[in-house]
Amino acid sequence: MAPKILSSSMLLVFVTFLYMVVVSGQFSKFSKLDLPPEALGPESAAFRGLIITEGPFTTIRDGRILKWQGANVGFVDFAYTTPTRTKQFCDGTTDPEKGPICGRPLALSFRLTTGLLYIADAFHGLLVVGPNGGLATQLAGGFKFAAGLDVDLLTGNVYFIDASLTYDIRNTTQPGFKPDSTGRFLRYNPFTRQVSVLLSGLAGGGGPAVSKDGTFVLVPELTGRRISKYWLVGPKANRAEILLNTVGNPNKIKRAERIGEFWVAVSVGSQPPAALITPKGLRISSNGDVLQTVSFATQFFNKTISLVQEHDGKLYVGSRGTSFIGVYSN
Numbered sequence: 001m002a003p004k005i006l007s008s009s010m011l012l013v014f015v016t017f018l019y020m021v022v023v024s025g026q027f028s029k030f031s032k033l034d035l036p037p038e039a040l041g042p043e044s045a046a047f048r049g050l051i052i053t054e055g056p057f058t059t060i061r062d063g064r065i066l067k068w069q070g071a072n073v074g075f076v077d078f079a080y081t082t083p084t085r086t087k088q089f090c091d092g093t094t095d096p097e098k099g100p101i102c103g104r105p106l107a108l109s110f111r112l113t114t115g116l117l118y119i120a121d122a123f124h125g126l127l128v129v130g131p132n133g134g135l136a137t138q139l140a141g142g143f144k145f146a147a148g149l150d151v152d153l154l155t156g157n158v159y160f161i162d163a164s165l166t167y168d169i170r171n172t173t174q175p176g177f178k179p180d181s182t183g184r185f186l187r188y189n190p191f192t193r194q195v196s197v198l199l200s201g202l203a204g205g206g207g208p209a210v211s212k213d214g215t216f217v218l219v220p221e222l223t224g225r226r227i228s229k230y231w232l233v234g235p236k237a238n239r240a241e242i243l244l245n246t247v248g249n250p251n252k253i254k255r256a257e258r259i260g261e262f263w264v265a266v267s268v269g270s271q272p273p274a275a276l277i278t279p280k281g282l283r284i285s286s287n288g289d290v291l292q293t294v295s296f297a298t299q300f301f302n303k304t305i306s307l308v309q310e311h312d313g314k315l316y317v318g319s320r321g322t323s324f325i326g327v328y329s330n
């Protein structure tokens with residue numbers, strides 16, 4: 001019996017390997033979308049539109065939301081999150097203490113049907129901006145550390161994460177920082193304008209992702225190193241189950257192009273800090289199976305990554321520590 005089991009499992013490994021190489025590719029070609037001079041830390045990469053798409057749009061450390069206008073033009077200013085932001089005081093800054101004044105957007109999600117861009121800003125909570133950009137409007141505030149969000153394509157509900165009740169984004173780089181388990185997973189209903197707390201006691205933030213069919217949301221815990229599945233419908237509705245423990249710290253989760261699959265940006269050795277950080281993209285199924293792992297360690301050496309966004313068969317990789325978005329293709 002044993003040899004037969006062995007050979008069929010070996011066959012499975014081989015078929016899985018073939019599938020990864022032939023069907024999915026290894027994303028071995030690399031190019032960059034460079035930020036403007038002095039700009040740093042693109043942590044998101046959202047695209048607008050369905051058939052003809054624009055972007056990526058990204059958030060950077062000095063508080064701007066930028067839009068990629070193609071290789072000849074590069075990135076241009078698109079939106080910002082606070083009326084106190086001036087270009088003289090804020091452009092190019094990496095001073096965390098300026099965040100409340102300049103804004104610190106961390107995550108973007110378009111509602112495709114309306115063209116509205118929803119924004120999670122670490123200091124200013126949940127905001128929205130229209131198709132022409134400019135100053136965003138706050139929808140919900142009073143959060144300590146809004147870290148990630150995703151719009152439900154069908155209902156328009158916005159799911160977002162407040163990473164902690166006690167620490168904000170500035171504290172995470174201060175000496176002696178200790179993460180806690182006071183993060184929350186929330187929902188903003190655009191019709192009632194109410195915010196509901198769906199889960200509390202989360203260990204760290206990250207970006208949630210709603211499934212394409214709107215039946216569940218994947219919720220990462222950055223410092224807790226795991227991903228939960230929160231059911232929106234069915235017998236398990238309004239409950240969460242742990243889907244996957246990750247080897248490193250999962251930041252944003254994004255829907256992959258193949259239905260039912262997701263990409264997770266994982267930084268191994270980030271929290272607690274290790275001597276070397278290894279950034280990886282994990283493609284997972286809705287059952288929590290890891291289908292593919294891509295290492296970005298060559299181009300993002302010893303850097304944390306925030307996002308892996310699949311678009312047109314390419315992976316757009318965002319990091320707080322780079323002056324570019326990395327683009328991996330086959």
Ligand SMILES: *[C@@H]1O[C@H](CO)[C@@H](O)[C@H](O)[C@H]1NC(C)=O
Pocket residue numbers: 166167168170171
């Ligand atoms: C977080 O950082 C801010 C600004 O530097 C500081 O005022 C606050 O006391 C810090 N909070 C904690 C919990 O360390």
Ligand SMILES: *[C@@H]1O[C@H](CO)[C@@H](O)[C@H](O)[C@H]1NC(C)=O
Pocket residue numbers: 275276277302
């Ligand atoms: C990685 O970065 C950390 C902190 O920035 C540093 O202490 C460490 O020496 C780096 N490791 C390598 C191998 O460069």
